[in-house]
Amino acid sequence: MxxxxxxxxxxxxxxxxxxxxxxxxxxxxxxxxxxxxxxxxxxxxxxxxxxxxxxxxxxxxxxxxxxxxxxxxxxxxxxxxxxxxxxxxxxxxxxxxxxxxxxxxxxxxxxxxxxxxxxxxxxxxxxxxxxxxxxxxxxxxxxxxxxxxxxxxxxxxxxxxxxxxxxxxxxxxxxxxxxxxxxxxxxxxxxxxxxxxxxxxxxxxxxxxxxxxxxxxxxxxxxxxxxxxxxxxxxxxxxxxxxxxxxxxxxxxxxxxxxCLEDEIQHLEHLRSSFLAGLEALPGVALNGSDTCRVPGIINLSFEGVEAESLMLGLRDLAVSSGSACASATVEPSFVLRGIGLSDELAHRSLRFSVGRYTTAEEIAFASAQIVDVVTRLRAVR
Structure with a gap:
């Protein structure tokens, strides 16, 4: 496997x-x-x-x-x-x-x-x-x-x-x-x-x-x-x-x-940029949170027309989450996303992607391609 x-x-x-x-x-x-x-x-x-x-x-x-x-x-x-x-x-x-x-x-x-x-x-x-x-x-x-x-x-x-x-x-x-x-x-x-x-x-x-x-x-x-x-x-x-x-x-x-703090920040910034660039061809994707006052390693995205749970099932080759690990036992939408004004429906369409020290450029390219493919297929069968 x-x-x-x-x-x-x-x-x-x-x-x-x-x-x-x-x-x-x-x-x-x-x-x-x-x-x-x-x-x-x-x-x-x-x-x-x-x-x-x-x-x-x-x-x-x-x-x-x-x-x-x-x-x-x-x-x-x-x-x-x-x-x-x-x-x-x-x-x-x-x-x-x-x-x-x-x-x-x-x-x-x-x-x-x-x-x-x-x-x-x-x-x-x-x-x-x-x-x-x-x-x-x-x-x-x-x-x-x-x-x-x-x-x-x-x-x-x-x-x-x-x-x-x-x-x-x-x-x-x-x-x-x-x-x-x-x-x-x-x-x-x-x-x-x-x-x-x-x-x-x-x-x-x-x-x-x-x-x-x-x-x-x-x-x-x-x-x-x-x-x-x-x-x-x-x-x-x-x-x-x-x-x-x-x-x-x-x-x-x-x-x-x-x-390695400075090198790590640069590494994560590069990964973030590459990841988001790989999703540019996919319409209906929105960034949750600030795009300026933020750390590079956490990227929270909403996908129009796709439930996060369905998307995670489709992304079996990626380990991602729909929110905090400490709140993953509940099926309720993220209280953080609701706290910034997202509707329950939009919160249920959001995933958190977080990269780190060992994430590679090849993995990012693979991940973004997988997301584009799975989201496109899920939207087609709505």
């Missing part, structure tokens, strides 16, 4: 071979398998050194201090820790977020809302972007936190974090940014932006699944209450034995991403 062309990098990325090689060093008796919290012998010291080295590698990609990186099990936990941790113990707390955030943010805010926390839900424009003035207009004296994603996981559009962050810093309001889809895809500087909390994921950057990080700015103004209690690991913010092999893998992945 022919292996499908993988065009779902926004859902997850394959582990870079160099990352896999690094992880193996921390699993077996011949390697550094100790508990990083065991400080009474060399096995633990070596593991701790590996964890701290990786902490520095993750911090370097986003221009943070290594002491500001808190290890988690992934961006979902990071989002939960940031948002719940920011409002814990605060009376009359108020949060601002948007209706098209990742489910880890949306569902967390909905849960807090049910507990009595005030939440203002901002609606994006048709390009999928939240404008700074929307945020500033929604601020209240009791606003504790604003939580917005840097890159939308379904549309690829980019939020103007720097402008929003500067204003929030001047007003003393904490700013959380979900950067799971942004790390390794565009330059990030948490100081210049500026942000107080940033969620990161290993498996979106060619690292392993099951590990992530939360950047927590070292400042008395940024107070986060732990959501997992135990041994007081990670400066008391996240207890639990650290998975050295996964952390080392994430560190290696982030180091590679930093080293």
């Amino acid at each position: 022919k292996k499908p062309v993988y065009l779902d990098y926004a859902a997850t990325t394959p582990v870079d071979p160099a990352v896999a090689d690094e992880m193996i060093k921390y699993l077996t008796l011949d390697g550094v398998f100790g508990n990083p919290a065991s400080r009474s012998h060399g096995f633990g010291w070596q593991a701790e050194a590996a964890v701290e080295s990786a902490r520095g590698q993750v911090a370097s990609l986003i221009h943070a201090d290594p002491r500001e990186i808190v290890w988690t099990s992934g961006a979902t936990e990071s989002d939960n820790l940031a948002i719940k941790g920011a409002v814990a113990g605060r009376d009359n707390a108020h949060i601002i977020t948007s209706t098209i955030e990742h489910k880890a943010v949306v569902d967390t805010c909905k849960w807090l809302e049910a507990q009595g926390v005030g939440v203002t839900w901002l609606d994006p424009g048709s390009d999928g972007r939240i404008q700074p003035d929307q945020v500033f207009s929604a601020l209240k004296p009791e606003t504790v936190l604003v939580s917005l994603m840097l890159v939308n996981n379904e549309l690829g559009c980019v939020t103007d974090i720097a402008v929003i962050g500067a204003e929030l810093r001047s007003r003393g309001v904490m700013f959380h940014v979900d950067a799971a889809q942004a790390a390794g895809k565009l330059p990030i500087d948490v100081t210049a932006m500026p942000v107080d909390l940033m969620s990161l994921s290993g498996h979106k950057v060619y690292g392993p699944k099951g590990v992530g990080a939360l950047y927590v700015r070292r400042s008395p103004d940024v107070r986060i209450e732990a959501q997992i209690h135990g041994g007081g690991h990670e400066r008391g913010m996240r207890s639990g034995t650290l998975p050295t092999h996964q952390i080392a893998g994430m560190g290696k992945a982030f180091a590679i991403a930093e080293a």
Whole structure:
């Protein structure tokens, strides 16, 4: 059976071979398998050194201090820790977020809302972007936190974090940014932006699944209450034995991403241009989201007269998705696409194509040709 062309990098990325090689060093008796919290012998010291080295590698990609990186099990936990941790113990707390955030943010805010926390839900424009003035207009004296994603996981559009962050810093309001889809895809500087909390994921950057990080700015103004209690690991913010092999893998992945960032951006831009050029002969194709303020690796398209599910069945040689992997268990149309104004009918006709480090020009040519062929055939039998 022919292996499908993988065009779902926004859902997850394959582990870079160099990352896999690094992880193996921390699993077996011949390697550094100790508990990083065991400080009474060399096995633990070596593991701790590996964890701290990786902490520095993750911090370097986003221009943070290594002491500001808190290890988690992934961006979902990071989002939960940031948002719940920011409002814990605060009376009359108020949060601002948007209706098209990742489910880890949306569902967390909905849960807090049910507990009595005030939440203002901002609606994006048709390009999928939240404008700074929307945020500033929604601020209240009791606003504790604003939580917005840097890159939308379904549309690829980019939020103007720097402008929003500067204003929030001047007003003393904490700013959380979900950067799971942004790390390794565009330059990030948490100081210049500026942000107080940033969620990161290993498996979106060619690292392993099951590990992530939360950047927590070292400042008395940024107070986060732990959501997992135990041994007081990670400066008391996240207890639990650290998975050295996964952390080392994430560190290696982030180091590679930093080293090849500019080349990777150029590679993805070329793939995007080639992919869209290959579809130019096909009428009735619309781009969802911004065509200017976006990362190159995520392309969300609507196909007139063709249901996305039927199209995916026809594209058996391509691995694509109709939306976020975290919402794929539902047959409801994407809440992100509905959030930018698409009708249910048009949302049901949309697919997300996402390319990455290992996507080749030949695969893109094959994919675009397949799409043109399948869409043309499906329209002919309507």
